[in-house]
Structures are given as C-alpha cells and as structure tokens.
C-alpha cells in the first residue's frame with residue numbers, strides 16, 4: 001500500500017504533502033505523518049469531470065436515476081421496510097426483556113448523578129472553576145493584591161450566575177406548581193418527566209465505562225458499506241493487476257439498494273470483474289461477513305466494472321418476498337417471463353417456459369422438489385398447459401397437481417418406473433406428430449418461424465398446446481431404464497420449438513444417473529445446495545465453480561430452496577417460491593377453475609417395451625444392422641419407437657450392454673448387433689430378475 005507523508009504544524013493542521021528531509025521536519029514543532037494512500041473520496045468523484053466526453057454527456061446510461069431503484073419496486077420497498085421493522089422489533093424486544101435490570105441500575109446511579117449535577121451547578125454559579133487555584137497560588141506567595149483582584153473577578157462572574165440559577169429554579173418550581181394545580185399535565189406526563197429526570201441523573205452518576213443498557217451484539221455489527229472496506233477487501237483478495245487501493249474508482253457513490261448496499265467499482269484498466277466474482281469466498285473473508293451476505297456481480301457498463309452488493313443480513317436470514325402469482329387474478333403464459341423465485345436483493349426472478357428445459361440438482365434436503373413445484377405452480381396458471389408428472393420419491397410431493405395431469409405417476413416400484421419411461425417415449429412420439437403439425441401450420445402461414453406460437457397453443461384442436469413434463473428424482477428412472485435417459489436427451493433436443501417443456505430434478509448428478517448429454521442440452525440449470533465443486537460443475541457445467549457460480553455456498557435444509565440458475569442473461573442466485581399449504585391449494589384451485597374444472601385427457605401412453613426382446617424379434621439368424629432394425633421397430637411399434645434413428649437405437653442398446661459391432665448379413669458387412677449376444681443379455685437379465693419376482 002502506498003504511503004503519503006503529510007506534515008502537520010504546531011496547531012496540528014496538515015500543511016502539505018512533502019518528501020521529508022532525512023533528519024525529520026526542519027521546524028521543531030512540525031511533525032510528519034505517513035498516511036495510507038486510499039485514493040479520492042467516493043462521494044466527490046470530481047476527477048470524472050476532466051474525463052467526461054460528449055458521448056458521456058448525451059448518453060442516458062450515465063444519468064443517476066431520479067429516485068433510487070429500490071423505491072420503485074414494491075418488492076424491494078417492502079424488503080427494506082421489513083428489514084428496518086425487523087431491527088426495530090428486535091431492539092425493542094431485547095431491551096424490554098432487560099427492563100427490570102435497567103430500572104435497578106437507574107435507581108442505583110440516579111442519587112449519585114443528582115448529587116453530581118447539583119454540585120456541578122453550584123460550582124458553576126460560584127465561578128470557582130480555575131479561579132480558586134489562582135487565588136491559592138497568590139495566597140501562597142503572599143500576593144494580597146492579586147488575590148483580591150481574582151476574588152473580585154470571581155464575585156463579578158458569580159453574581160449573575162447565582163441570579164440565573166435562582167431564577168431558573170424559581171421558574172421551574174412555579175411552572176410545576178401551576179401545571180399541577182391546573183391539571184394540564186396528566187399523571188403519566190409527570191411519570192414520564194420523573195423517568196426522564198431519573199435517566200438524566202443516572203447517566204450523570206454512572207461510571208463512564210458502564211453503559212446502562214446492554215450491548216445488543218457482541219460482534220461488530222455491519223451497518224454500512226464504506227469505500228475503505230471495499231478498497232481494502234478488493235486489494236486483500238489479490239487480483240492480478242490490483243495492488244493499490246487508489247487504483248479503484250467509484251463511478252457512483254456507494255448507496256442503499258434494496259435491503260443492502262451497492263458499491264459499483266471500476267477495477268484497474270485490464271482487470272476483469274469476473275476475476276473478483278470468482279473470489280466471492282475470499283471477499284466474504286476480507287469483509288468479515290457471511291458468504292451469503294456478499295454478492296459480487298458484473299457491472300452494467302464494461303467488463304471491468306464490478307457491482308458489489310452487500311446485504312444488511314445474510315440472504316438465508318431474510319424474510320421472503322410475497323409471490324406475485326398469489327394475487328387472485330394471476331394468470332400466466334409459458335410464452336411470457338413469469339416469477340418463480342426471488343434473488344438475494346428480493347427482486348423477482350423470472351423465466352419463460354417456451355423453448356426451455358430445466359434441470360434442478362442438489363443434495364437431499366436442498367429443496368429440489370419444492371423448486372420443481374414452484375415452476376409447476378407457475379406453469380399451472382397457464383390454462384393451456386397439460387401436465388405429465390412422474391415422481392420417484394414416492395411420497396406424493398406433487399399429489400395436489402394430479403387434477404391438472406393427463407398422466408400422474410408416483411412410486412418407486414417397477415410399474416411406476418415403467419410408466420415414467422413411457423411418458424418420455426410418448427413425448428418423443430408426440431414431438432414427431434407435432435413436427436408434422438407445425439409443418440402444416442407453417443405451410444398455412446400460421447407458424448412463420450416453424451415454432452409453436454401463443455395463438456397456435458391456444459387454438460382448440462391444434463394439438464400444439466404446451467405440455468409440461470416434470471420428473472422428480474429422475475436418477476431413479478434413468479438408473480432403472482437406460483433407454484429413458486436416451487429418450488430424455490432426444491426429447492429435450494427435439495422439443496424446444498414444439499411446446500414440450502421438460503423439468504428434471506435429481507439429487508445424484510453423476511454420469512450414470514444423469515447422462516452428461518442431458519445436462520448439456522438443458523437450457524436452465526438450477527444448482528441448489530451441493531457438497532462440492534464436482535457436483536456443482538456436473539449440474540452447471542465445467543468451470544462454473546471456478547467462475548464463482550456455485551451452489552456450495554448453501555447449506556442443505558438451512559438454506560433449502562436457494563440455488564444458482566444459469567440460462568438467463570447471467571447466472572442468478574434464486575430462492576424458489578415456497579407458498580404455504582393454503583396458498584398452494586389456492587393456486588391449484590385457480591388452475592383447475594381456469595381449465596373450466598376439466599381434467600386434461602391426454603393420449604394413452606404406449607406400453608413400455610422390452611428393447612432386448614424387440615431387438616430379437618426384428619433380428620435375423622445372425623443379428624441385424626442398426627440401419628435395418630431402427631425402421632423395423634418404428635413400423636411395428638410406432639408409438640414406442642417413433643422415427644428412431646440407427647444411431648439412437650445403437651445408443652439405447654449400448655446402454656443395456658449390447659455392443660455395436662460389424663455384422664455380416666446377406667454378404668453385407670455393417671454396424672449392428674449379434675443375435676446371440678442380445679439373447680445372452682436377455683437371459684442374464686431374466687435370471688437376475690427371477691429371484692426378485694418370487
């Protein structure tokens with residue numbers, strides 16, 4: 001840190017910045033202080049004037065908003081008032097509980113304080129302060145003349161003081177008597193006056209180092225983010241290219257923003273804000289605040305601008321904002337951005353559903369099911385949405401959605417898992433059918449971009465209404481039915497423009513439970529509390545942890561519902577909406593009413609197929625080529641194998657252990673499967689399943 005020498009004169013006034021002479025200051029009464037060089041104060045960004053260009057003057061982005069942003073939003077307004085009310089309530093309760101103790105202290109200190117106050121008044125009136133010592137000195141040196149002169153001065157000063165004191169005392173007594181006799185002051189007023197007098201007296205009587213009230217907090221309470229804190233913290237996290245606090249500029253003064261403080265900082269030239277964001281944990285350590293109170297984010301103007309938002313309290317301790325969808329008349333649309341959670345500044349977090357898919361990952365107790373429910377509740381208020389829900393925890397977390405579902409599966413038994421797999425293969429077939437419908441709509445000029453439009457989705461009989469497929473504890477399904485994972489991957493890729501929205505929630509994001517291809521295709525990944533970097537990056541993508549985008553900062557259960565979501569313009573921290581049981585019931589009741597009370601009737605799900613048996617049935621004596629088997633399966637069971645490609649079939653078979661190899665059929669050598677290998681796997685599986693079935 002740079003140090004600036006400042007010379008102070010004999011009046012302790014700083015004179016100038018100087019290079020001190022080797023032997024110290026020349027003037028004997030001057031001294032030099034080495035001050036840490038902290039750069040210009042943030043409240044006076046006067047250096048900006050010198051660098052302002054015409055573009056800056058005309059660009060509206062540099063304008064300071066007329067009123068602070070948080071005042072404009074009802075959510076942040078409520079959050080700020082709630083934070084203040086919370087503090088006031090806490091202080092009141094804290095001190096009210098200690099009231100009797102404070103009363104005893106007041107009673108103990110007040111007499112001593114009253115004595116001190118009276119003594120101080122008498123001393124002042126007698127004007128002895130200072131004079132007595134001088135008179136004593138004169139007496140000690142037999143200097144009668146000086147003594148008399150001092151005494152005259154004292155008497156002269158003291159006379160009006162006595163008169164003033166007497167008058168004030170008489171006036172107070174007279175006023176008290178008049179007020180008492182006139183009854184103008186109610187008894188409570190006299191009690192209040194007595195309490196105030198006792199408090200003043202006790203204050204004067206207590207030792208200087210013993211406050212009457214107890215300290216509310218033992219740790220230094222965070223009340224305000226200062227430029228010095230920000231500068232020191234950013235230098236402490238050791239960003240390459242930043243080693244001097246003076247290198248940091250504050251384009252706007254640090255100010256309140258929602259329930260916290262926002263410091264917008266320009267990092268030194270060439271230093272990227274993302275480097276600071278990656279060091280969120282180090283920043284939390286440098287500011288001595290919990291990590292979920294410190295939220296660095298990229299600033300709006302350039303890549304070197306950092307928005308450091310510091311909450312009044314850790315996000316996990318803040319009250320939750322009210323959900324806009326709880327309003328009686330709330331209706332949503334999958335084509336619009338709708339609210340499903342809130343961020344650390346209590347601002348609503350929104351997403352649309354169309355052309356999106358969602359992956360929610362986190363350890364047990366992180367709030368995955370409720371996060372998926374929040375998305376589901378948001379979609380439920382779009383009356384065109386049909387639900388297909390499979391939950392493999394088996395506890396009925398989505399039971400209340402059943403009236404909105406054309407298919408609802410709950411359980412972890414073989415049958416439930418088979419039905420879950422069937423939802424995915426049905427959806428693939430539906431995607432095929434929808435592709436054709438959209439082609440027809442495009443030819444008729446109703447789908448100019450070859451996508452489902454809101455009008456097409458609403459049109460009765462278009463067969464293009466939105467379908468939301470929610471699979472909770474998806475790892476159970478993918479572990480039991482390998483082909484379901486393959487279907488899910490193909491569906492997510494294929495369904496984007498076709499109005500089929502897939503929401504997967506899983507607690508085990510490893511390769512076998514959640515194939516990486518699924519993770520790669522999903523548009524919105526929401527990582528709730530996870531144990532470490534590996535799990536985090538499996539959900540959010542490689543390198544996310546290092547970029548500071550991580551769910552490891554949240555604790556399971558304690559921070560349930562909190563997570564980081566990617567898929568929007570920038571990763572956001574989001575707390576899922578968590579309505580009470582009554583509020584959730586009212587959302588579902590409204591959703592049913594919006595659908596005219598009718599339960600959606602979806603097409604029947606195809607029977608789940610046994611891929612090994614089906615491969616055998618389309619195989620020749622030796623085996624079959626993938627390119628022949630795929631269309632043969634589609635022809636025989638179009639609902640179960642809708643337009644499956646040779647590659648997809650080979651992938652699905654490989655997932656069951658069947659290798660893809662060169663097979664010679666009618667003299668042609670192509671990639672395919674050998675019949676004896678498939679038969680062997682089928683026999684092994686049957687033998688393995690036999691004891692379970694007994």
Ligand SMILES: Nc1ncnc2c1ncn2[C@@H]1O[C@H](COP(=O)(O)OP(=O)(O)OP(=O)(O)O)[C@@H](O)[C@H]1O
Pocket residue numbers: 362363364365366367368369370371393507557560561562575576577578
């Ligand atoms: N947004 C939220 N706000 C507050 N509490 C929440 C929120 N979401 C979930 N919870 C709480 O966390 C608990 C666990 O949530 P949930 O069942 O969704 O977790 P999970 O990750 O699905 O757990 P598991 O994997 O064990 O099933 C819930 O019972 C609820 O009390």
